[in-house]
Amino acid sequence: MRRNDVDMTDALGSQGERDDDPEPDVRFSYANERTFLAWIRTSLGLLTAGLAITQLLPPFDFPGGRRLIGLPLIALGVVIALFSFQNWQANERAMRAGRELPKSMLPRIAAIVVSVVAVIGLLLVIFEGSSK
Amino acid sequence: MSFDADARDPGLAAERTDLAWNRSGLSLLACGVVVLRGMARPPLTTGNVAVGATILALGAFTFALGSWRLHHARARGTRRATSAELLPISLGVALVGVAAFAIAAILPS
Numbered sequence: 001m002r003r004n005d006v007d008m009t010d011a012l013g014s015q016g017e018r019d020d021d022p023e024p025d026v027r028f029s030y031a032n033e034r035t036f037l038a039w040i041r042t043s044l045g046l047l048t049a050g051l052a053i054t055q056l057l058p059p060f061d062f063p064g065g066r067r068l069i070g071l072p073l074i075a076l077g078v079v080i081a082l083f084s085f086q087n088w089q090a091n092e093r094a095m096r097a098g099r100e101l102p103k104s105m106l107p108r109i110a111a112i113v114v115s116v117v118a119v120i121g122l123l124l125v126i127f128e129g130s131s132k
Numbered sequence: 133m134s135f136d137a138d139a140r141d142p143g144l145a146a147e148r149t150d151l152a153w154n155r156s157g158l159s160l161l162a163c164g165v166v167v168l169r170g171m172a173r174p175p176l177t178t179g180n181v182a183v184g185a186t187i188l189a190l191g192a193f194t195f196a197l198g199s200w201r202l203h204h205a206r207a208r209g210t211r212r213a214t215s216a217e218l219l220p221i222s223l224g225v226a227l228v229g230v231a232a233f234a235i236a237a238i239l240p241s
Contacts, residue, residue: 029212030145036218037152043225044159047232048166054236056169070236078229085222089215 024095032091039084039106046077065124069117076113080106146202153198156221160191163228167235183231190224197221 023029054070062068083106090102164187201217 023212026212027145030149033213033218034149034152036213036222037149037156040221040225041156041159043229044156044163047225047229048159048163050236051163051166051232056166067236071233074229074233074236078226078233081222081225081229085215085219088213088218092212 028095029092032088032095035091036084036088039080039087042110043077043080043084046073046080050074050077060124060128062124062127065127069121069124072113072117076110080110150198150202153194153202157191157195157198160194160225160228161188164188164191167232183235187228190228193224194221 050070050073053073054066057066059066083104087102087104087106093099094101164184167187168181168184197217197220201213
């Protein structure tokens, strides 16, 4: 793949693409776009879950229990929404320049936050049973 | 020199991407419904309905943007997503998230 610095700076956000420039296989760009969209859906799922937990779930015995698990999920959703675009852009630039794809922090962040929330949820449920 | 993507992968990558846009639009609609269901309990306030309606509109916008994009992709063969197309989705969802955080943190539940 040819390195083309002019193309790199022009590639993103440019509406008028030029067909005479060598470009990465369009299927890779489609895959990158679908990955972006998959992260967006993950973000929306977290937002919806967080809202449903805080607004619709019957309260736990532990005060503020619903917010304790709902708010981190919503915050994670916001972080993912922002990083999803940043990741897409970094991948697109790397493909244009023929560089290796950058590593993303998102899977690790998502795994840690969801795991911690799951443990808190488990503790809330245990607390629920023991207080009755 | 563009890739003849249709010849090597007869429209399937574009179709998968189209479906991904549809799923994303549906997720936004689901999010809007939960917001309306959770917040829009009596008394209905203009603010509650406005937030829910905004999310639903963003969902419809996502559908429209996706099909518009892939329509161009089919016609041109090399049409790629641009920042101008994806950034509004990213920022829009982030804003919805900030609103959701405020709702969850402030509103009595």
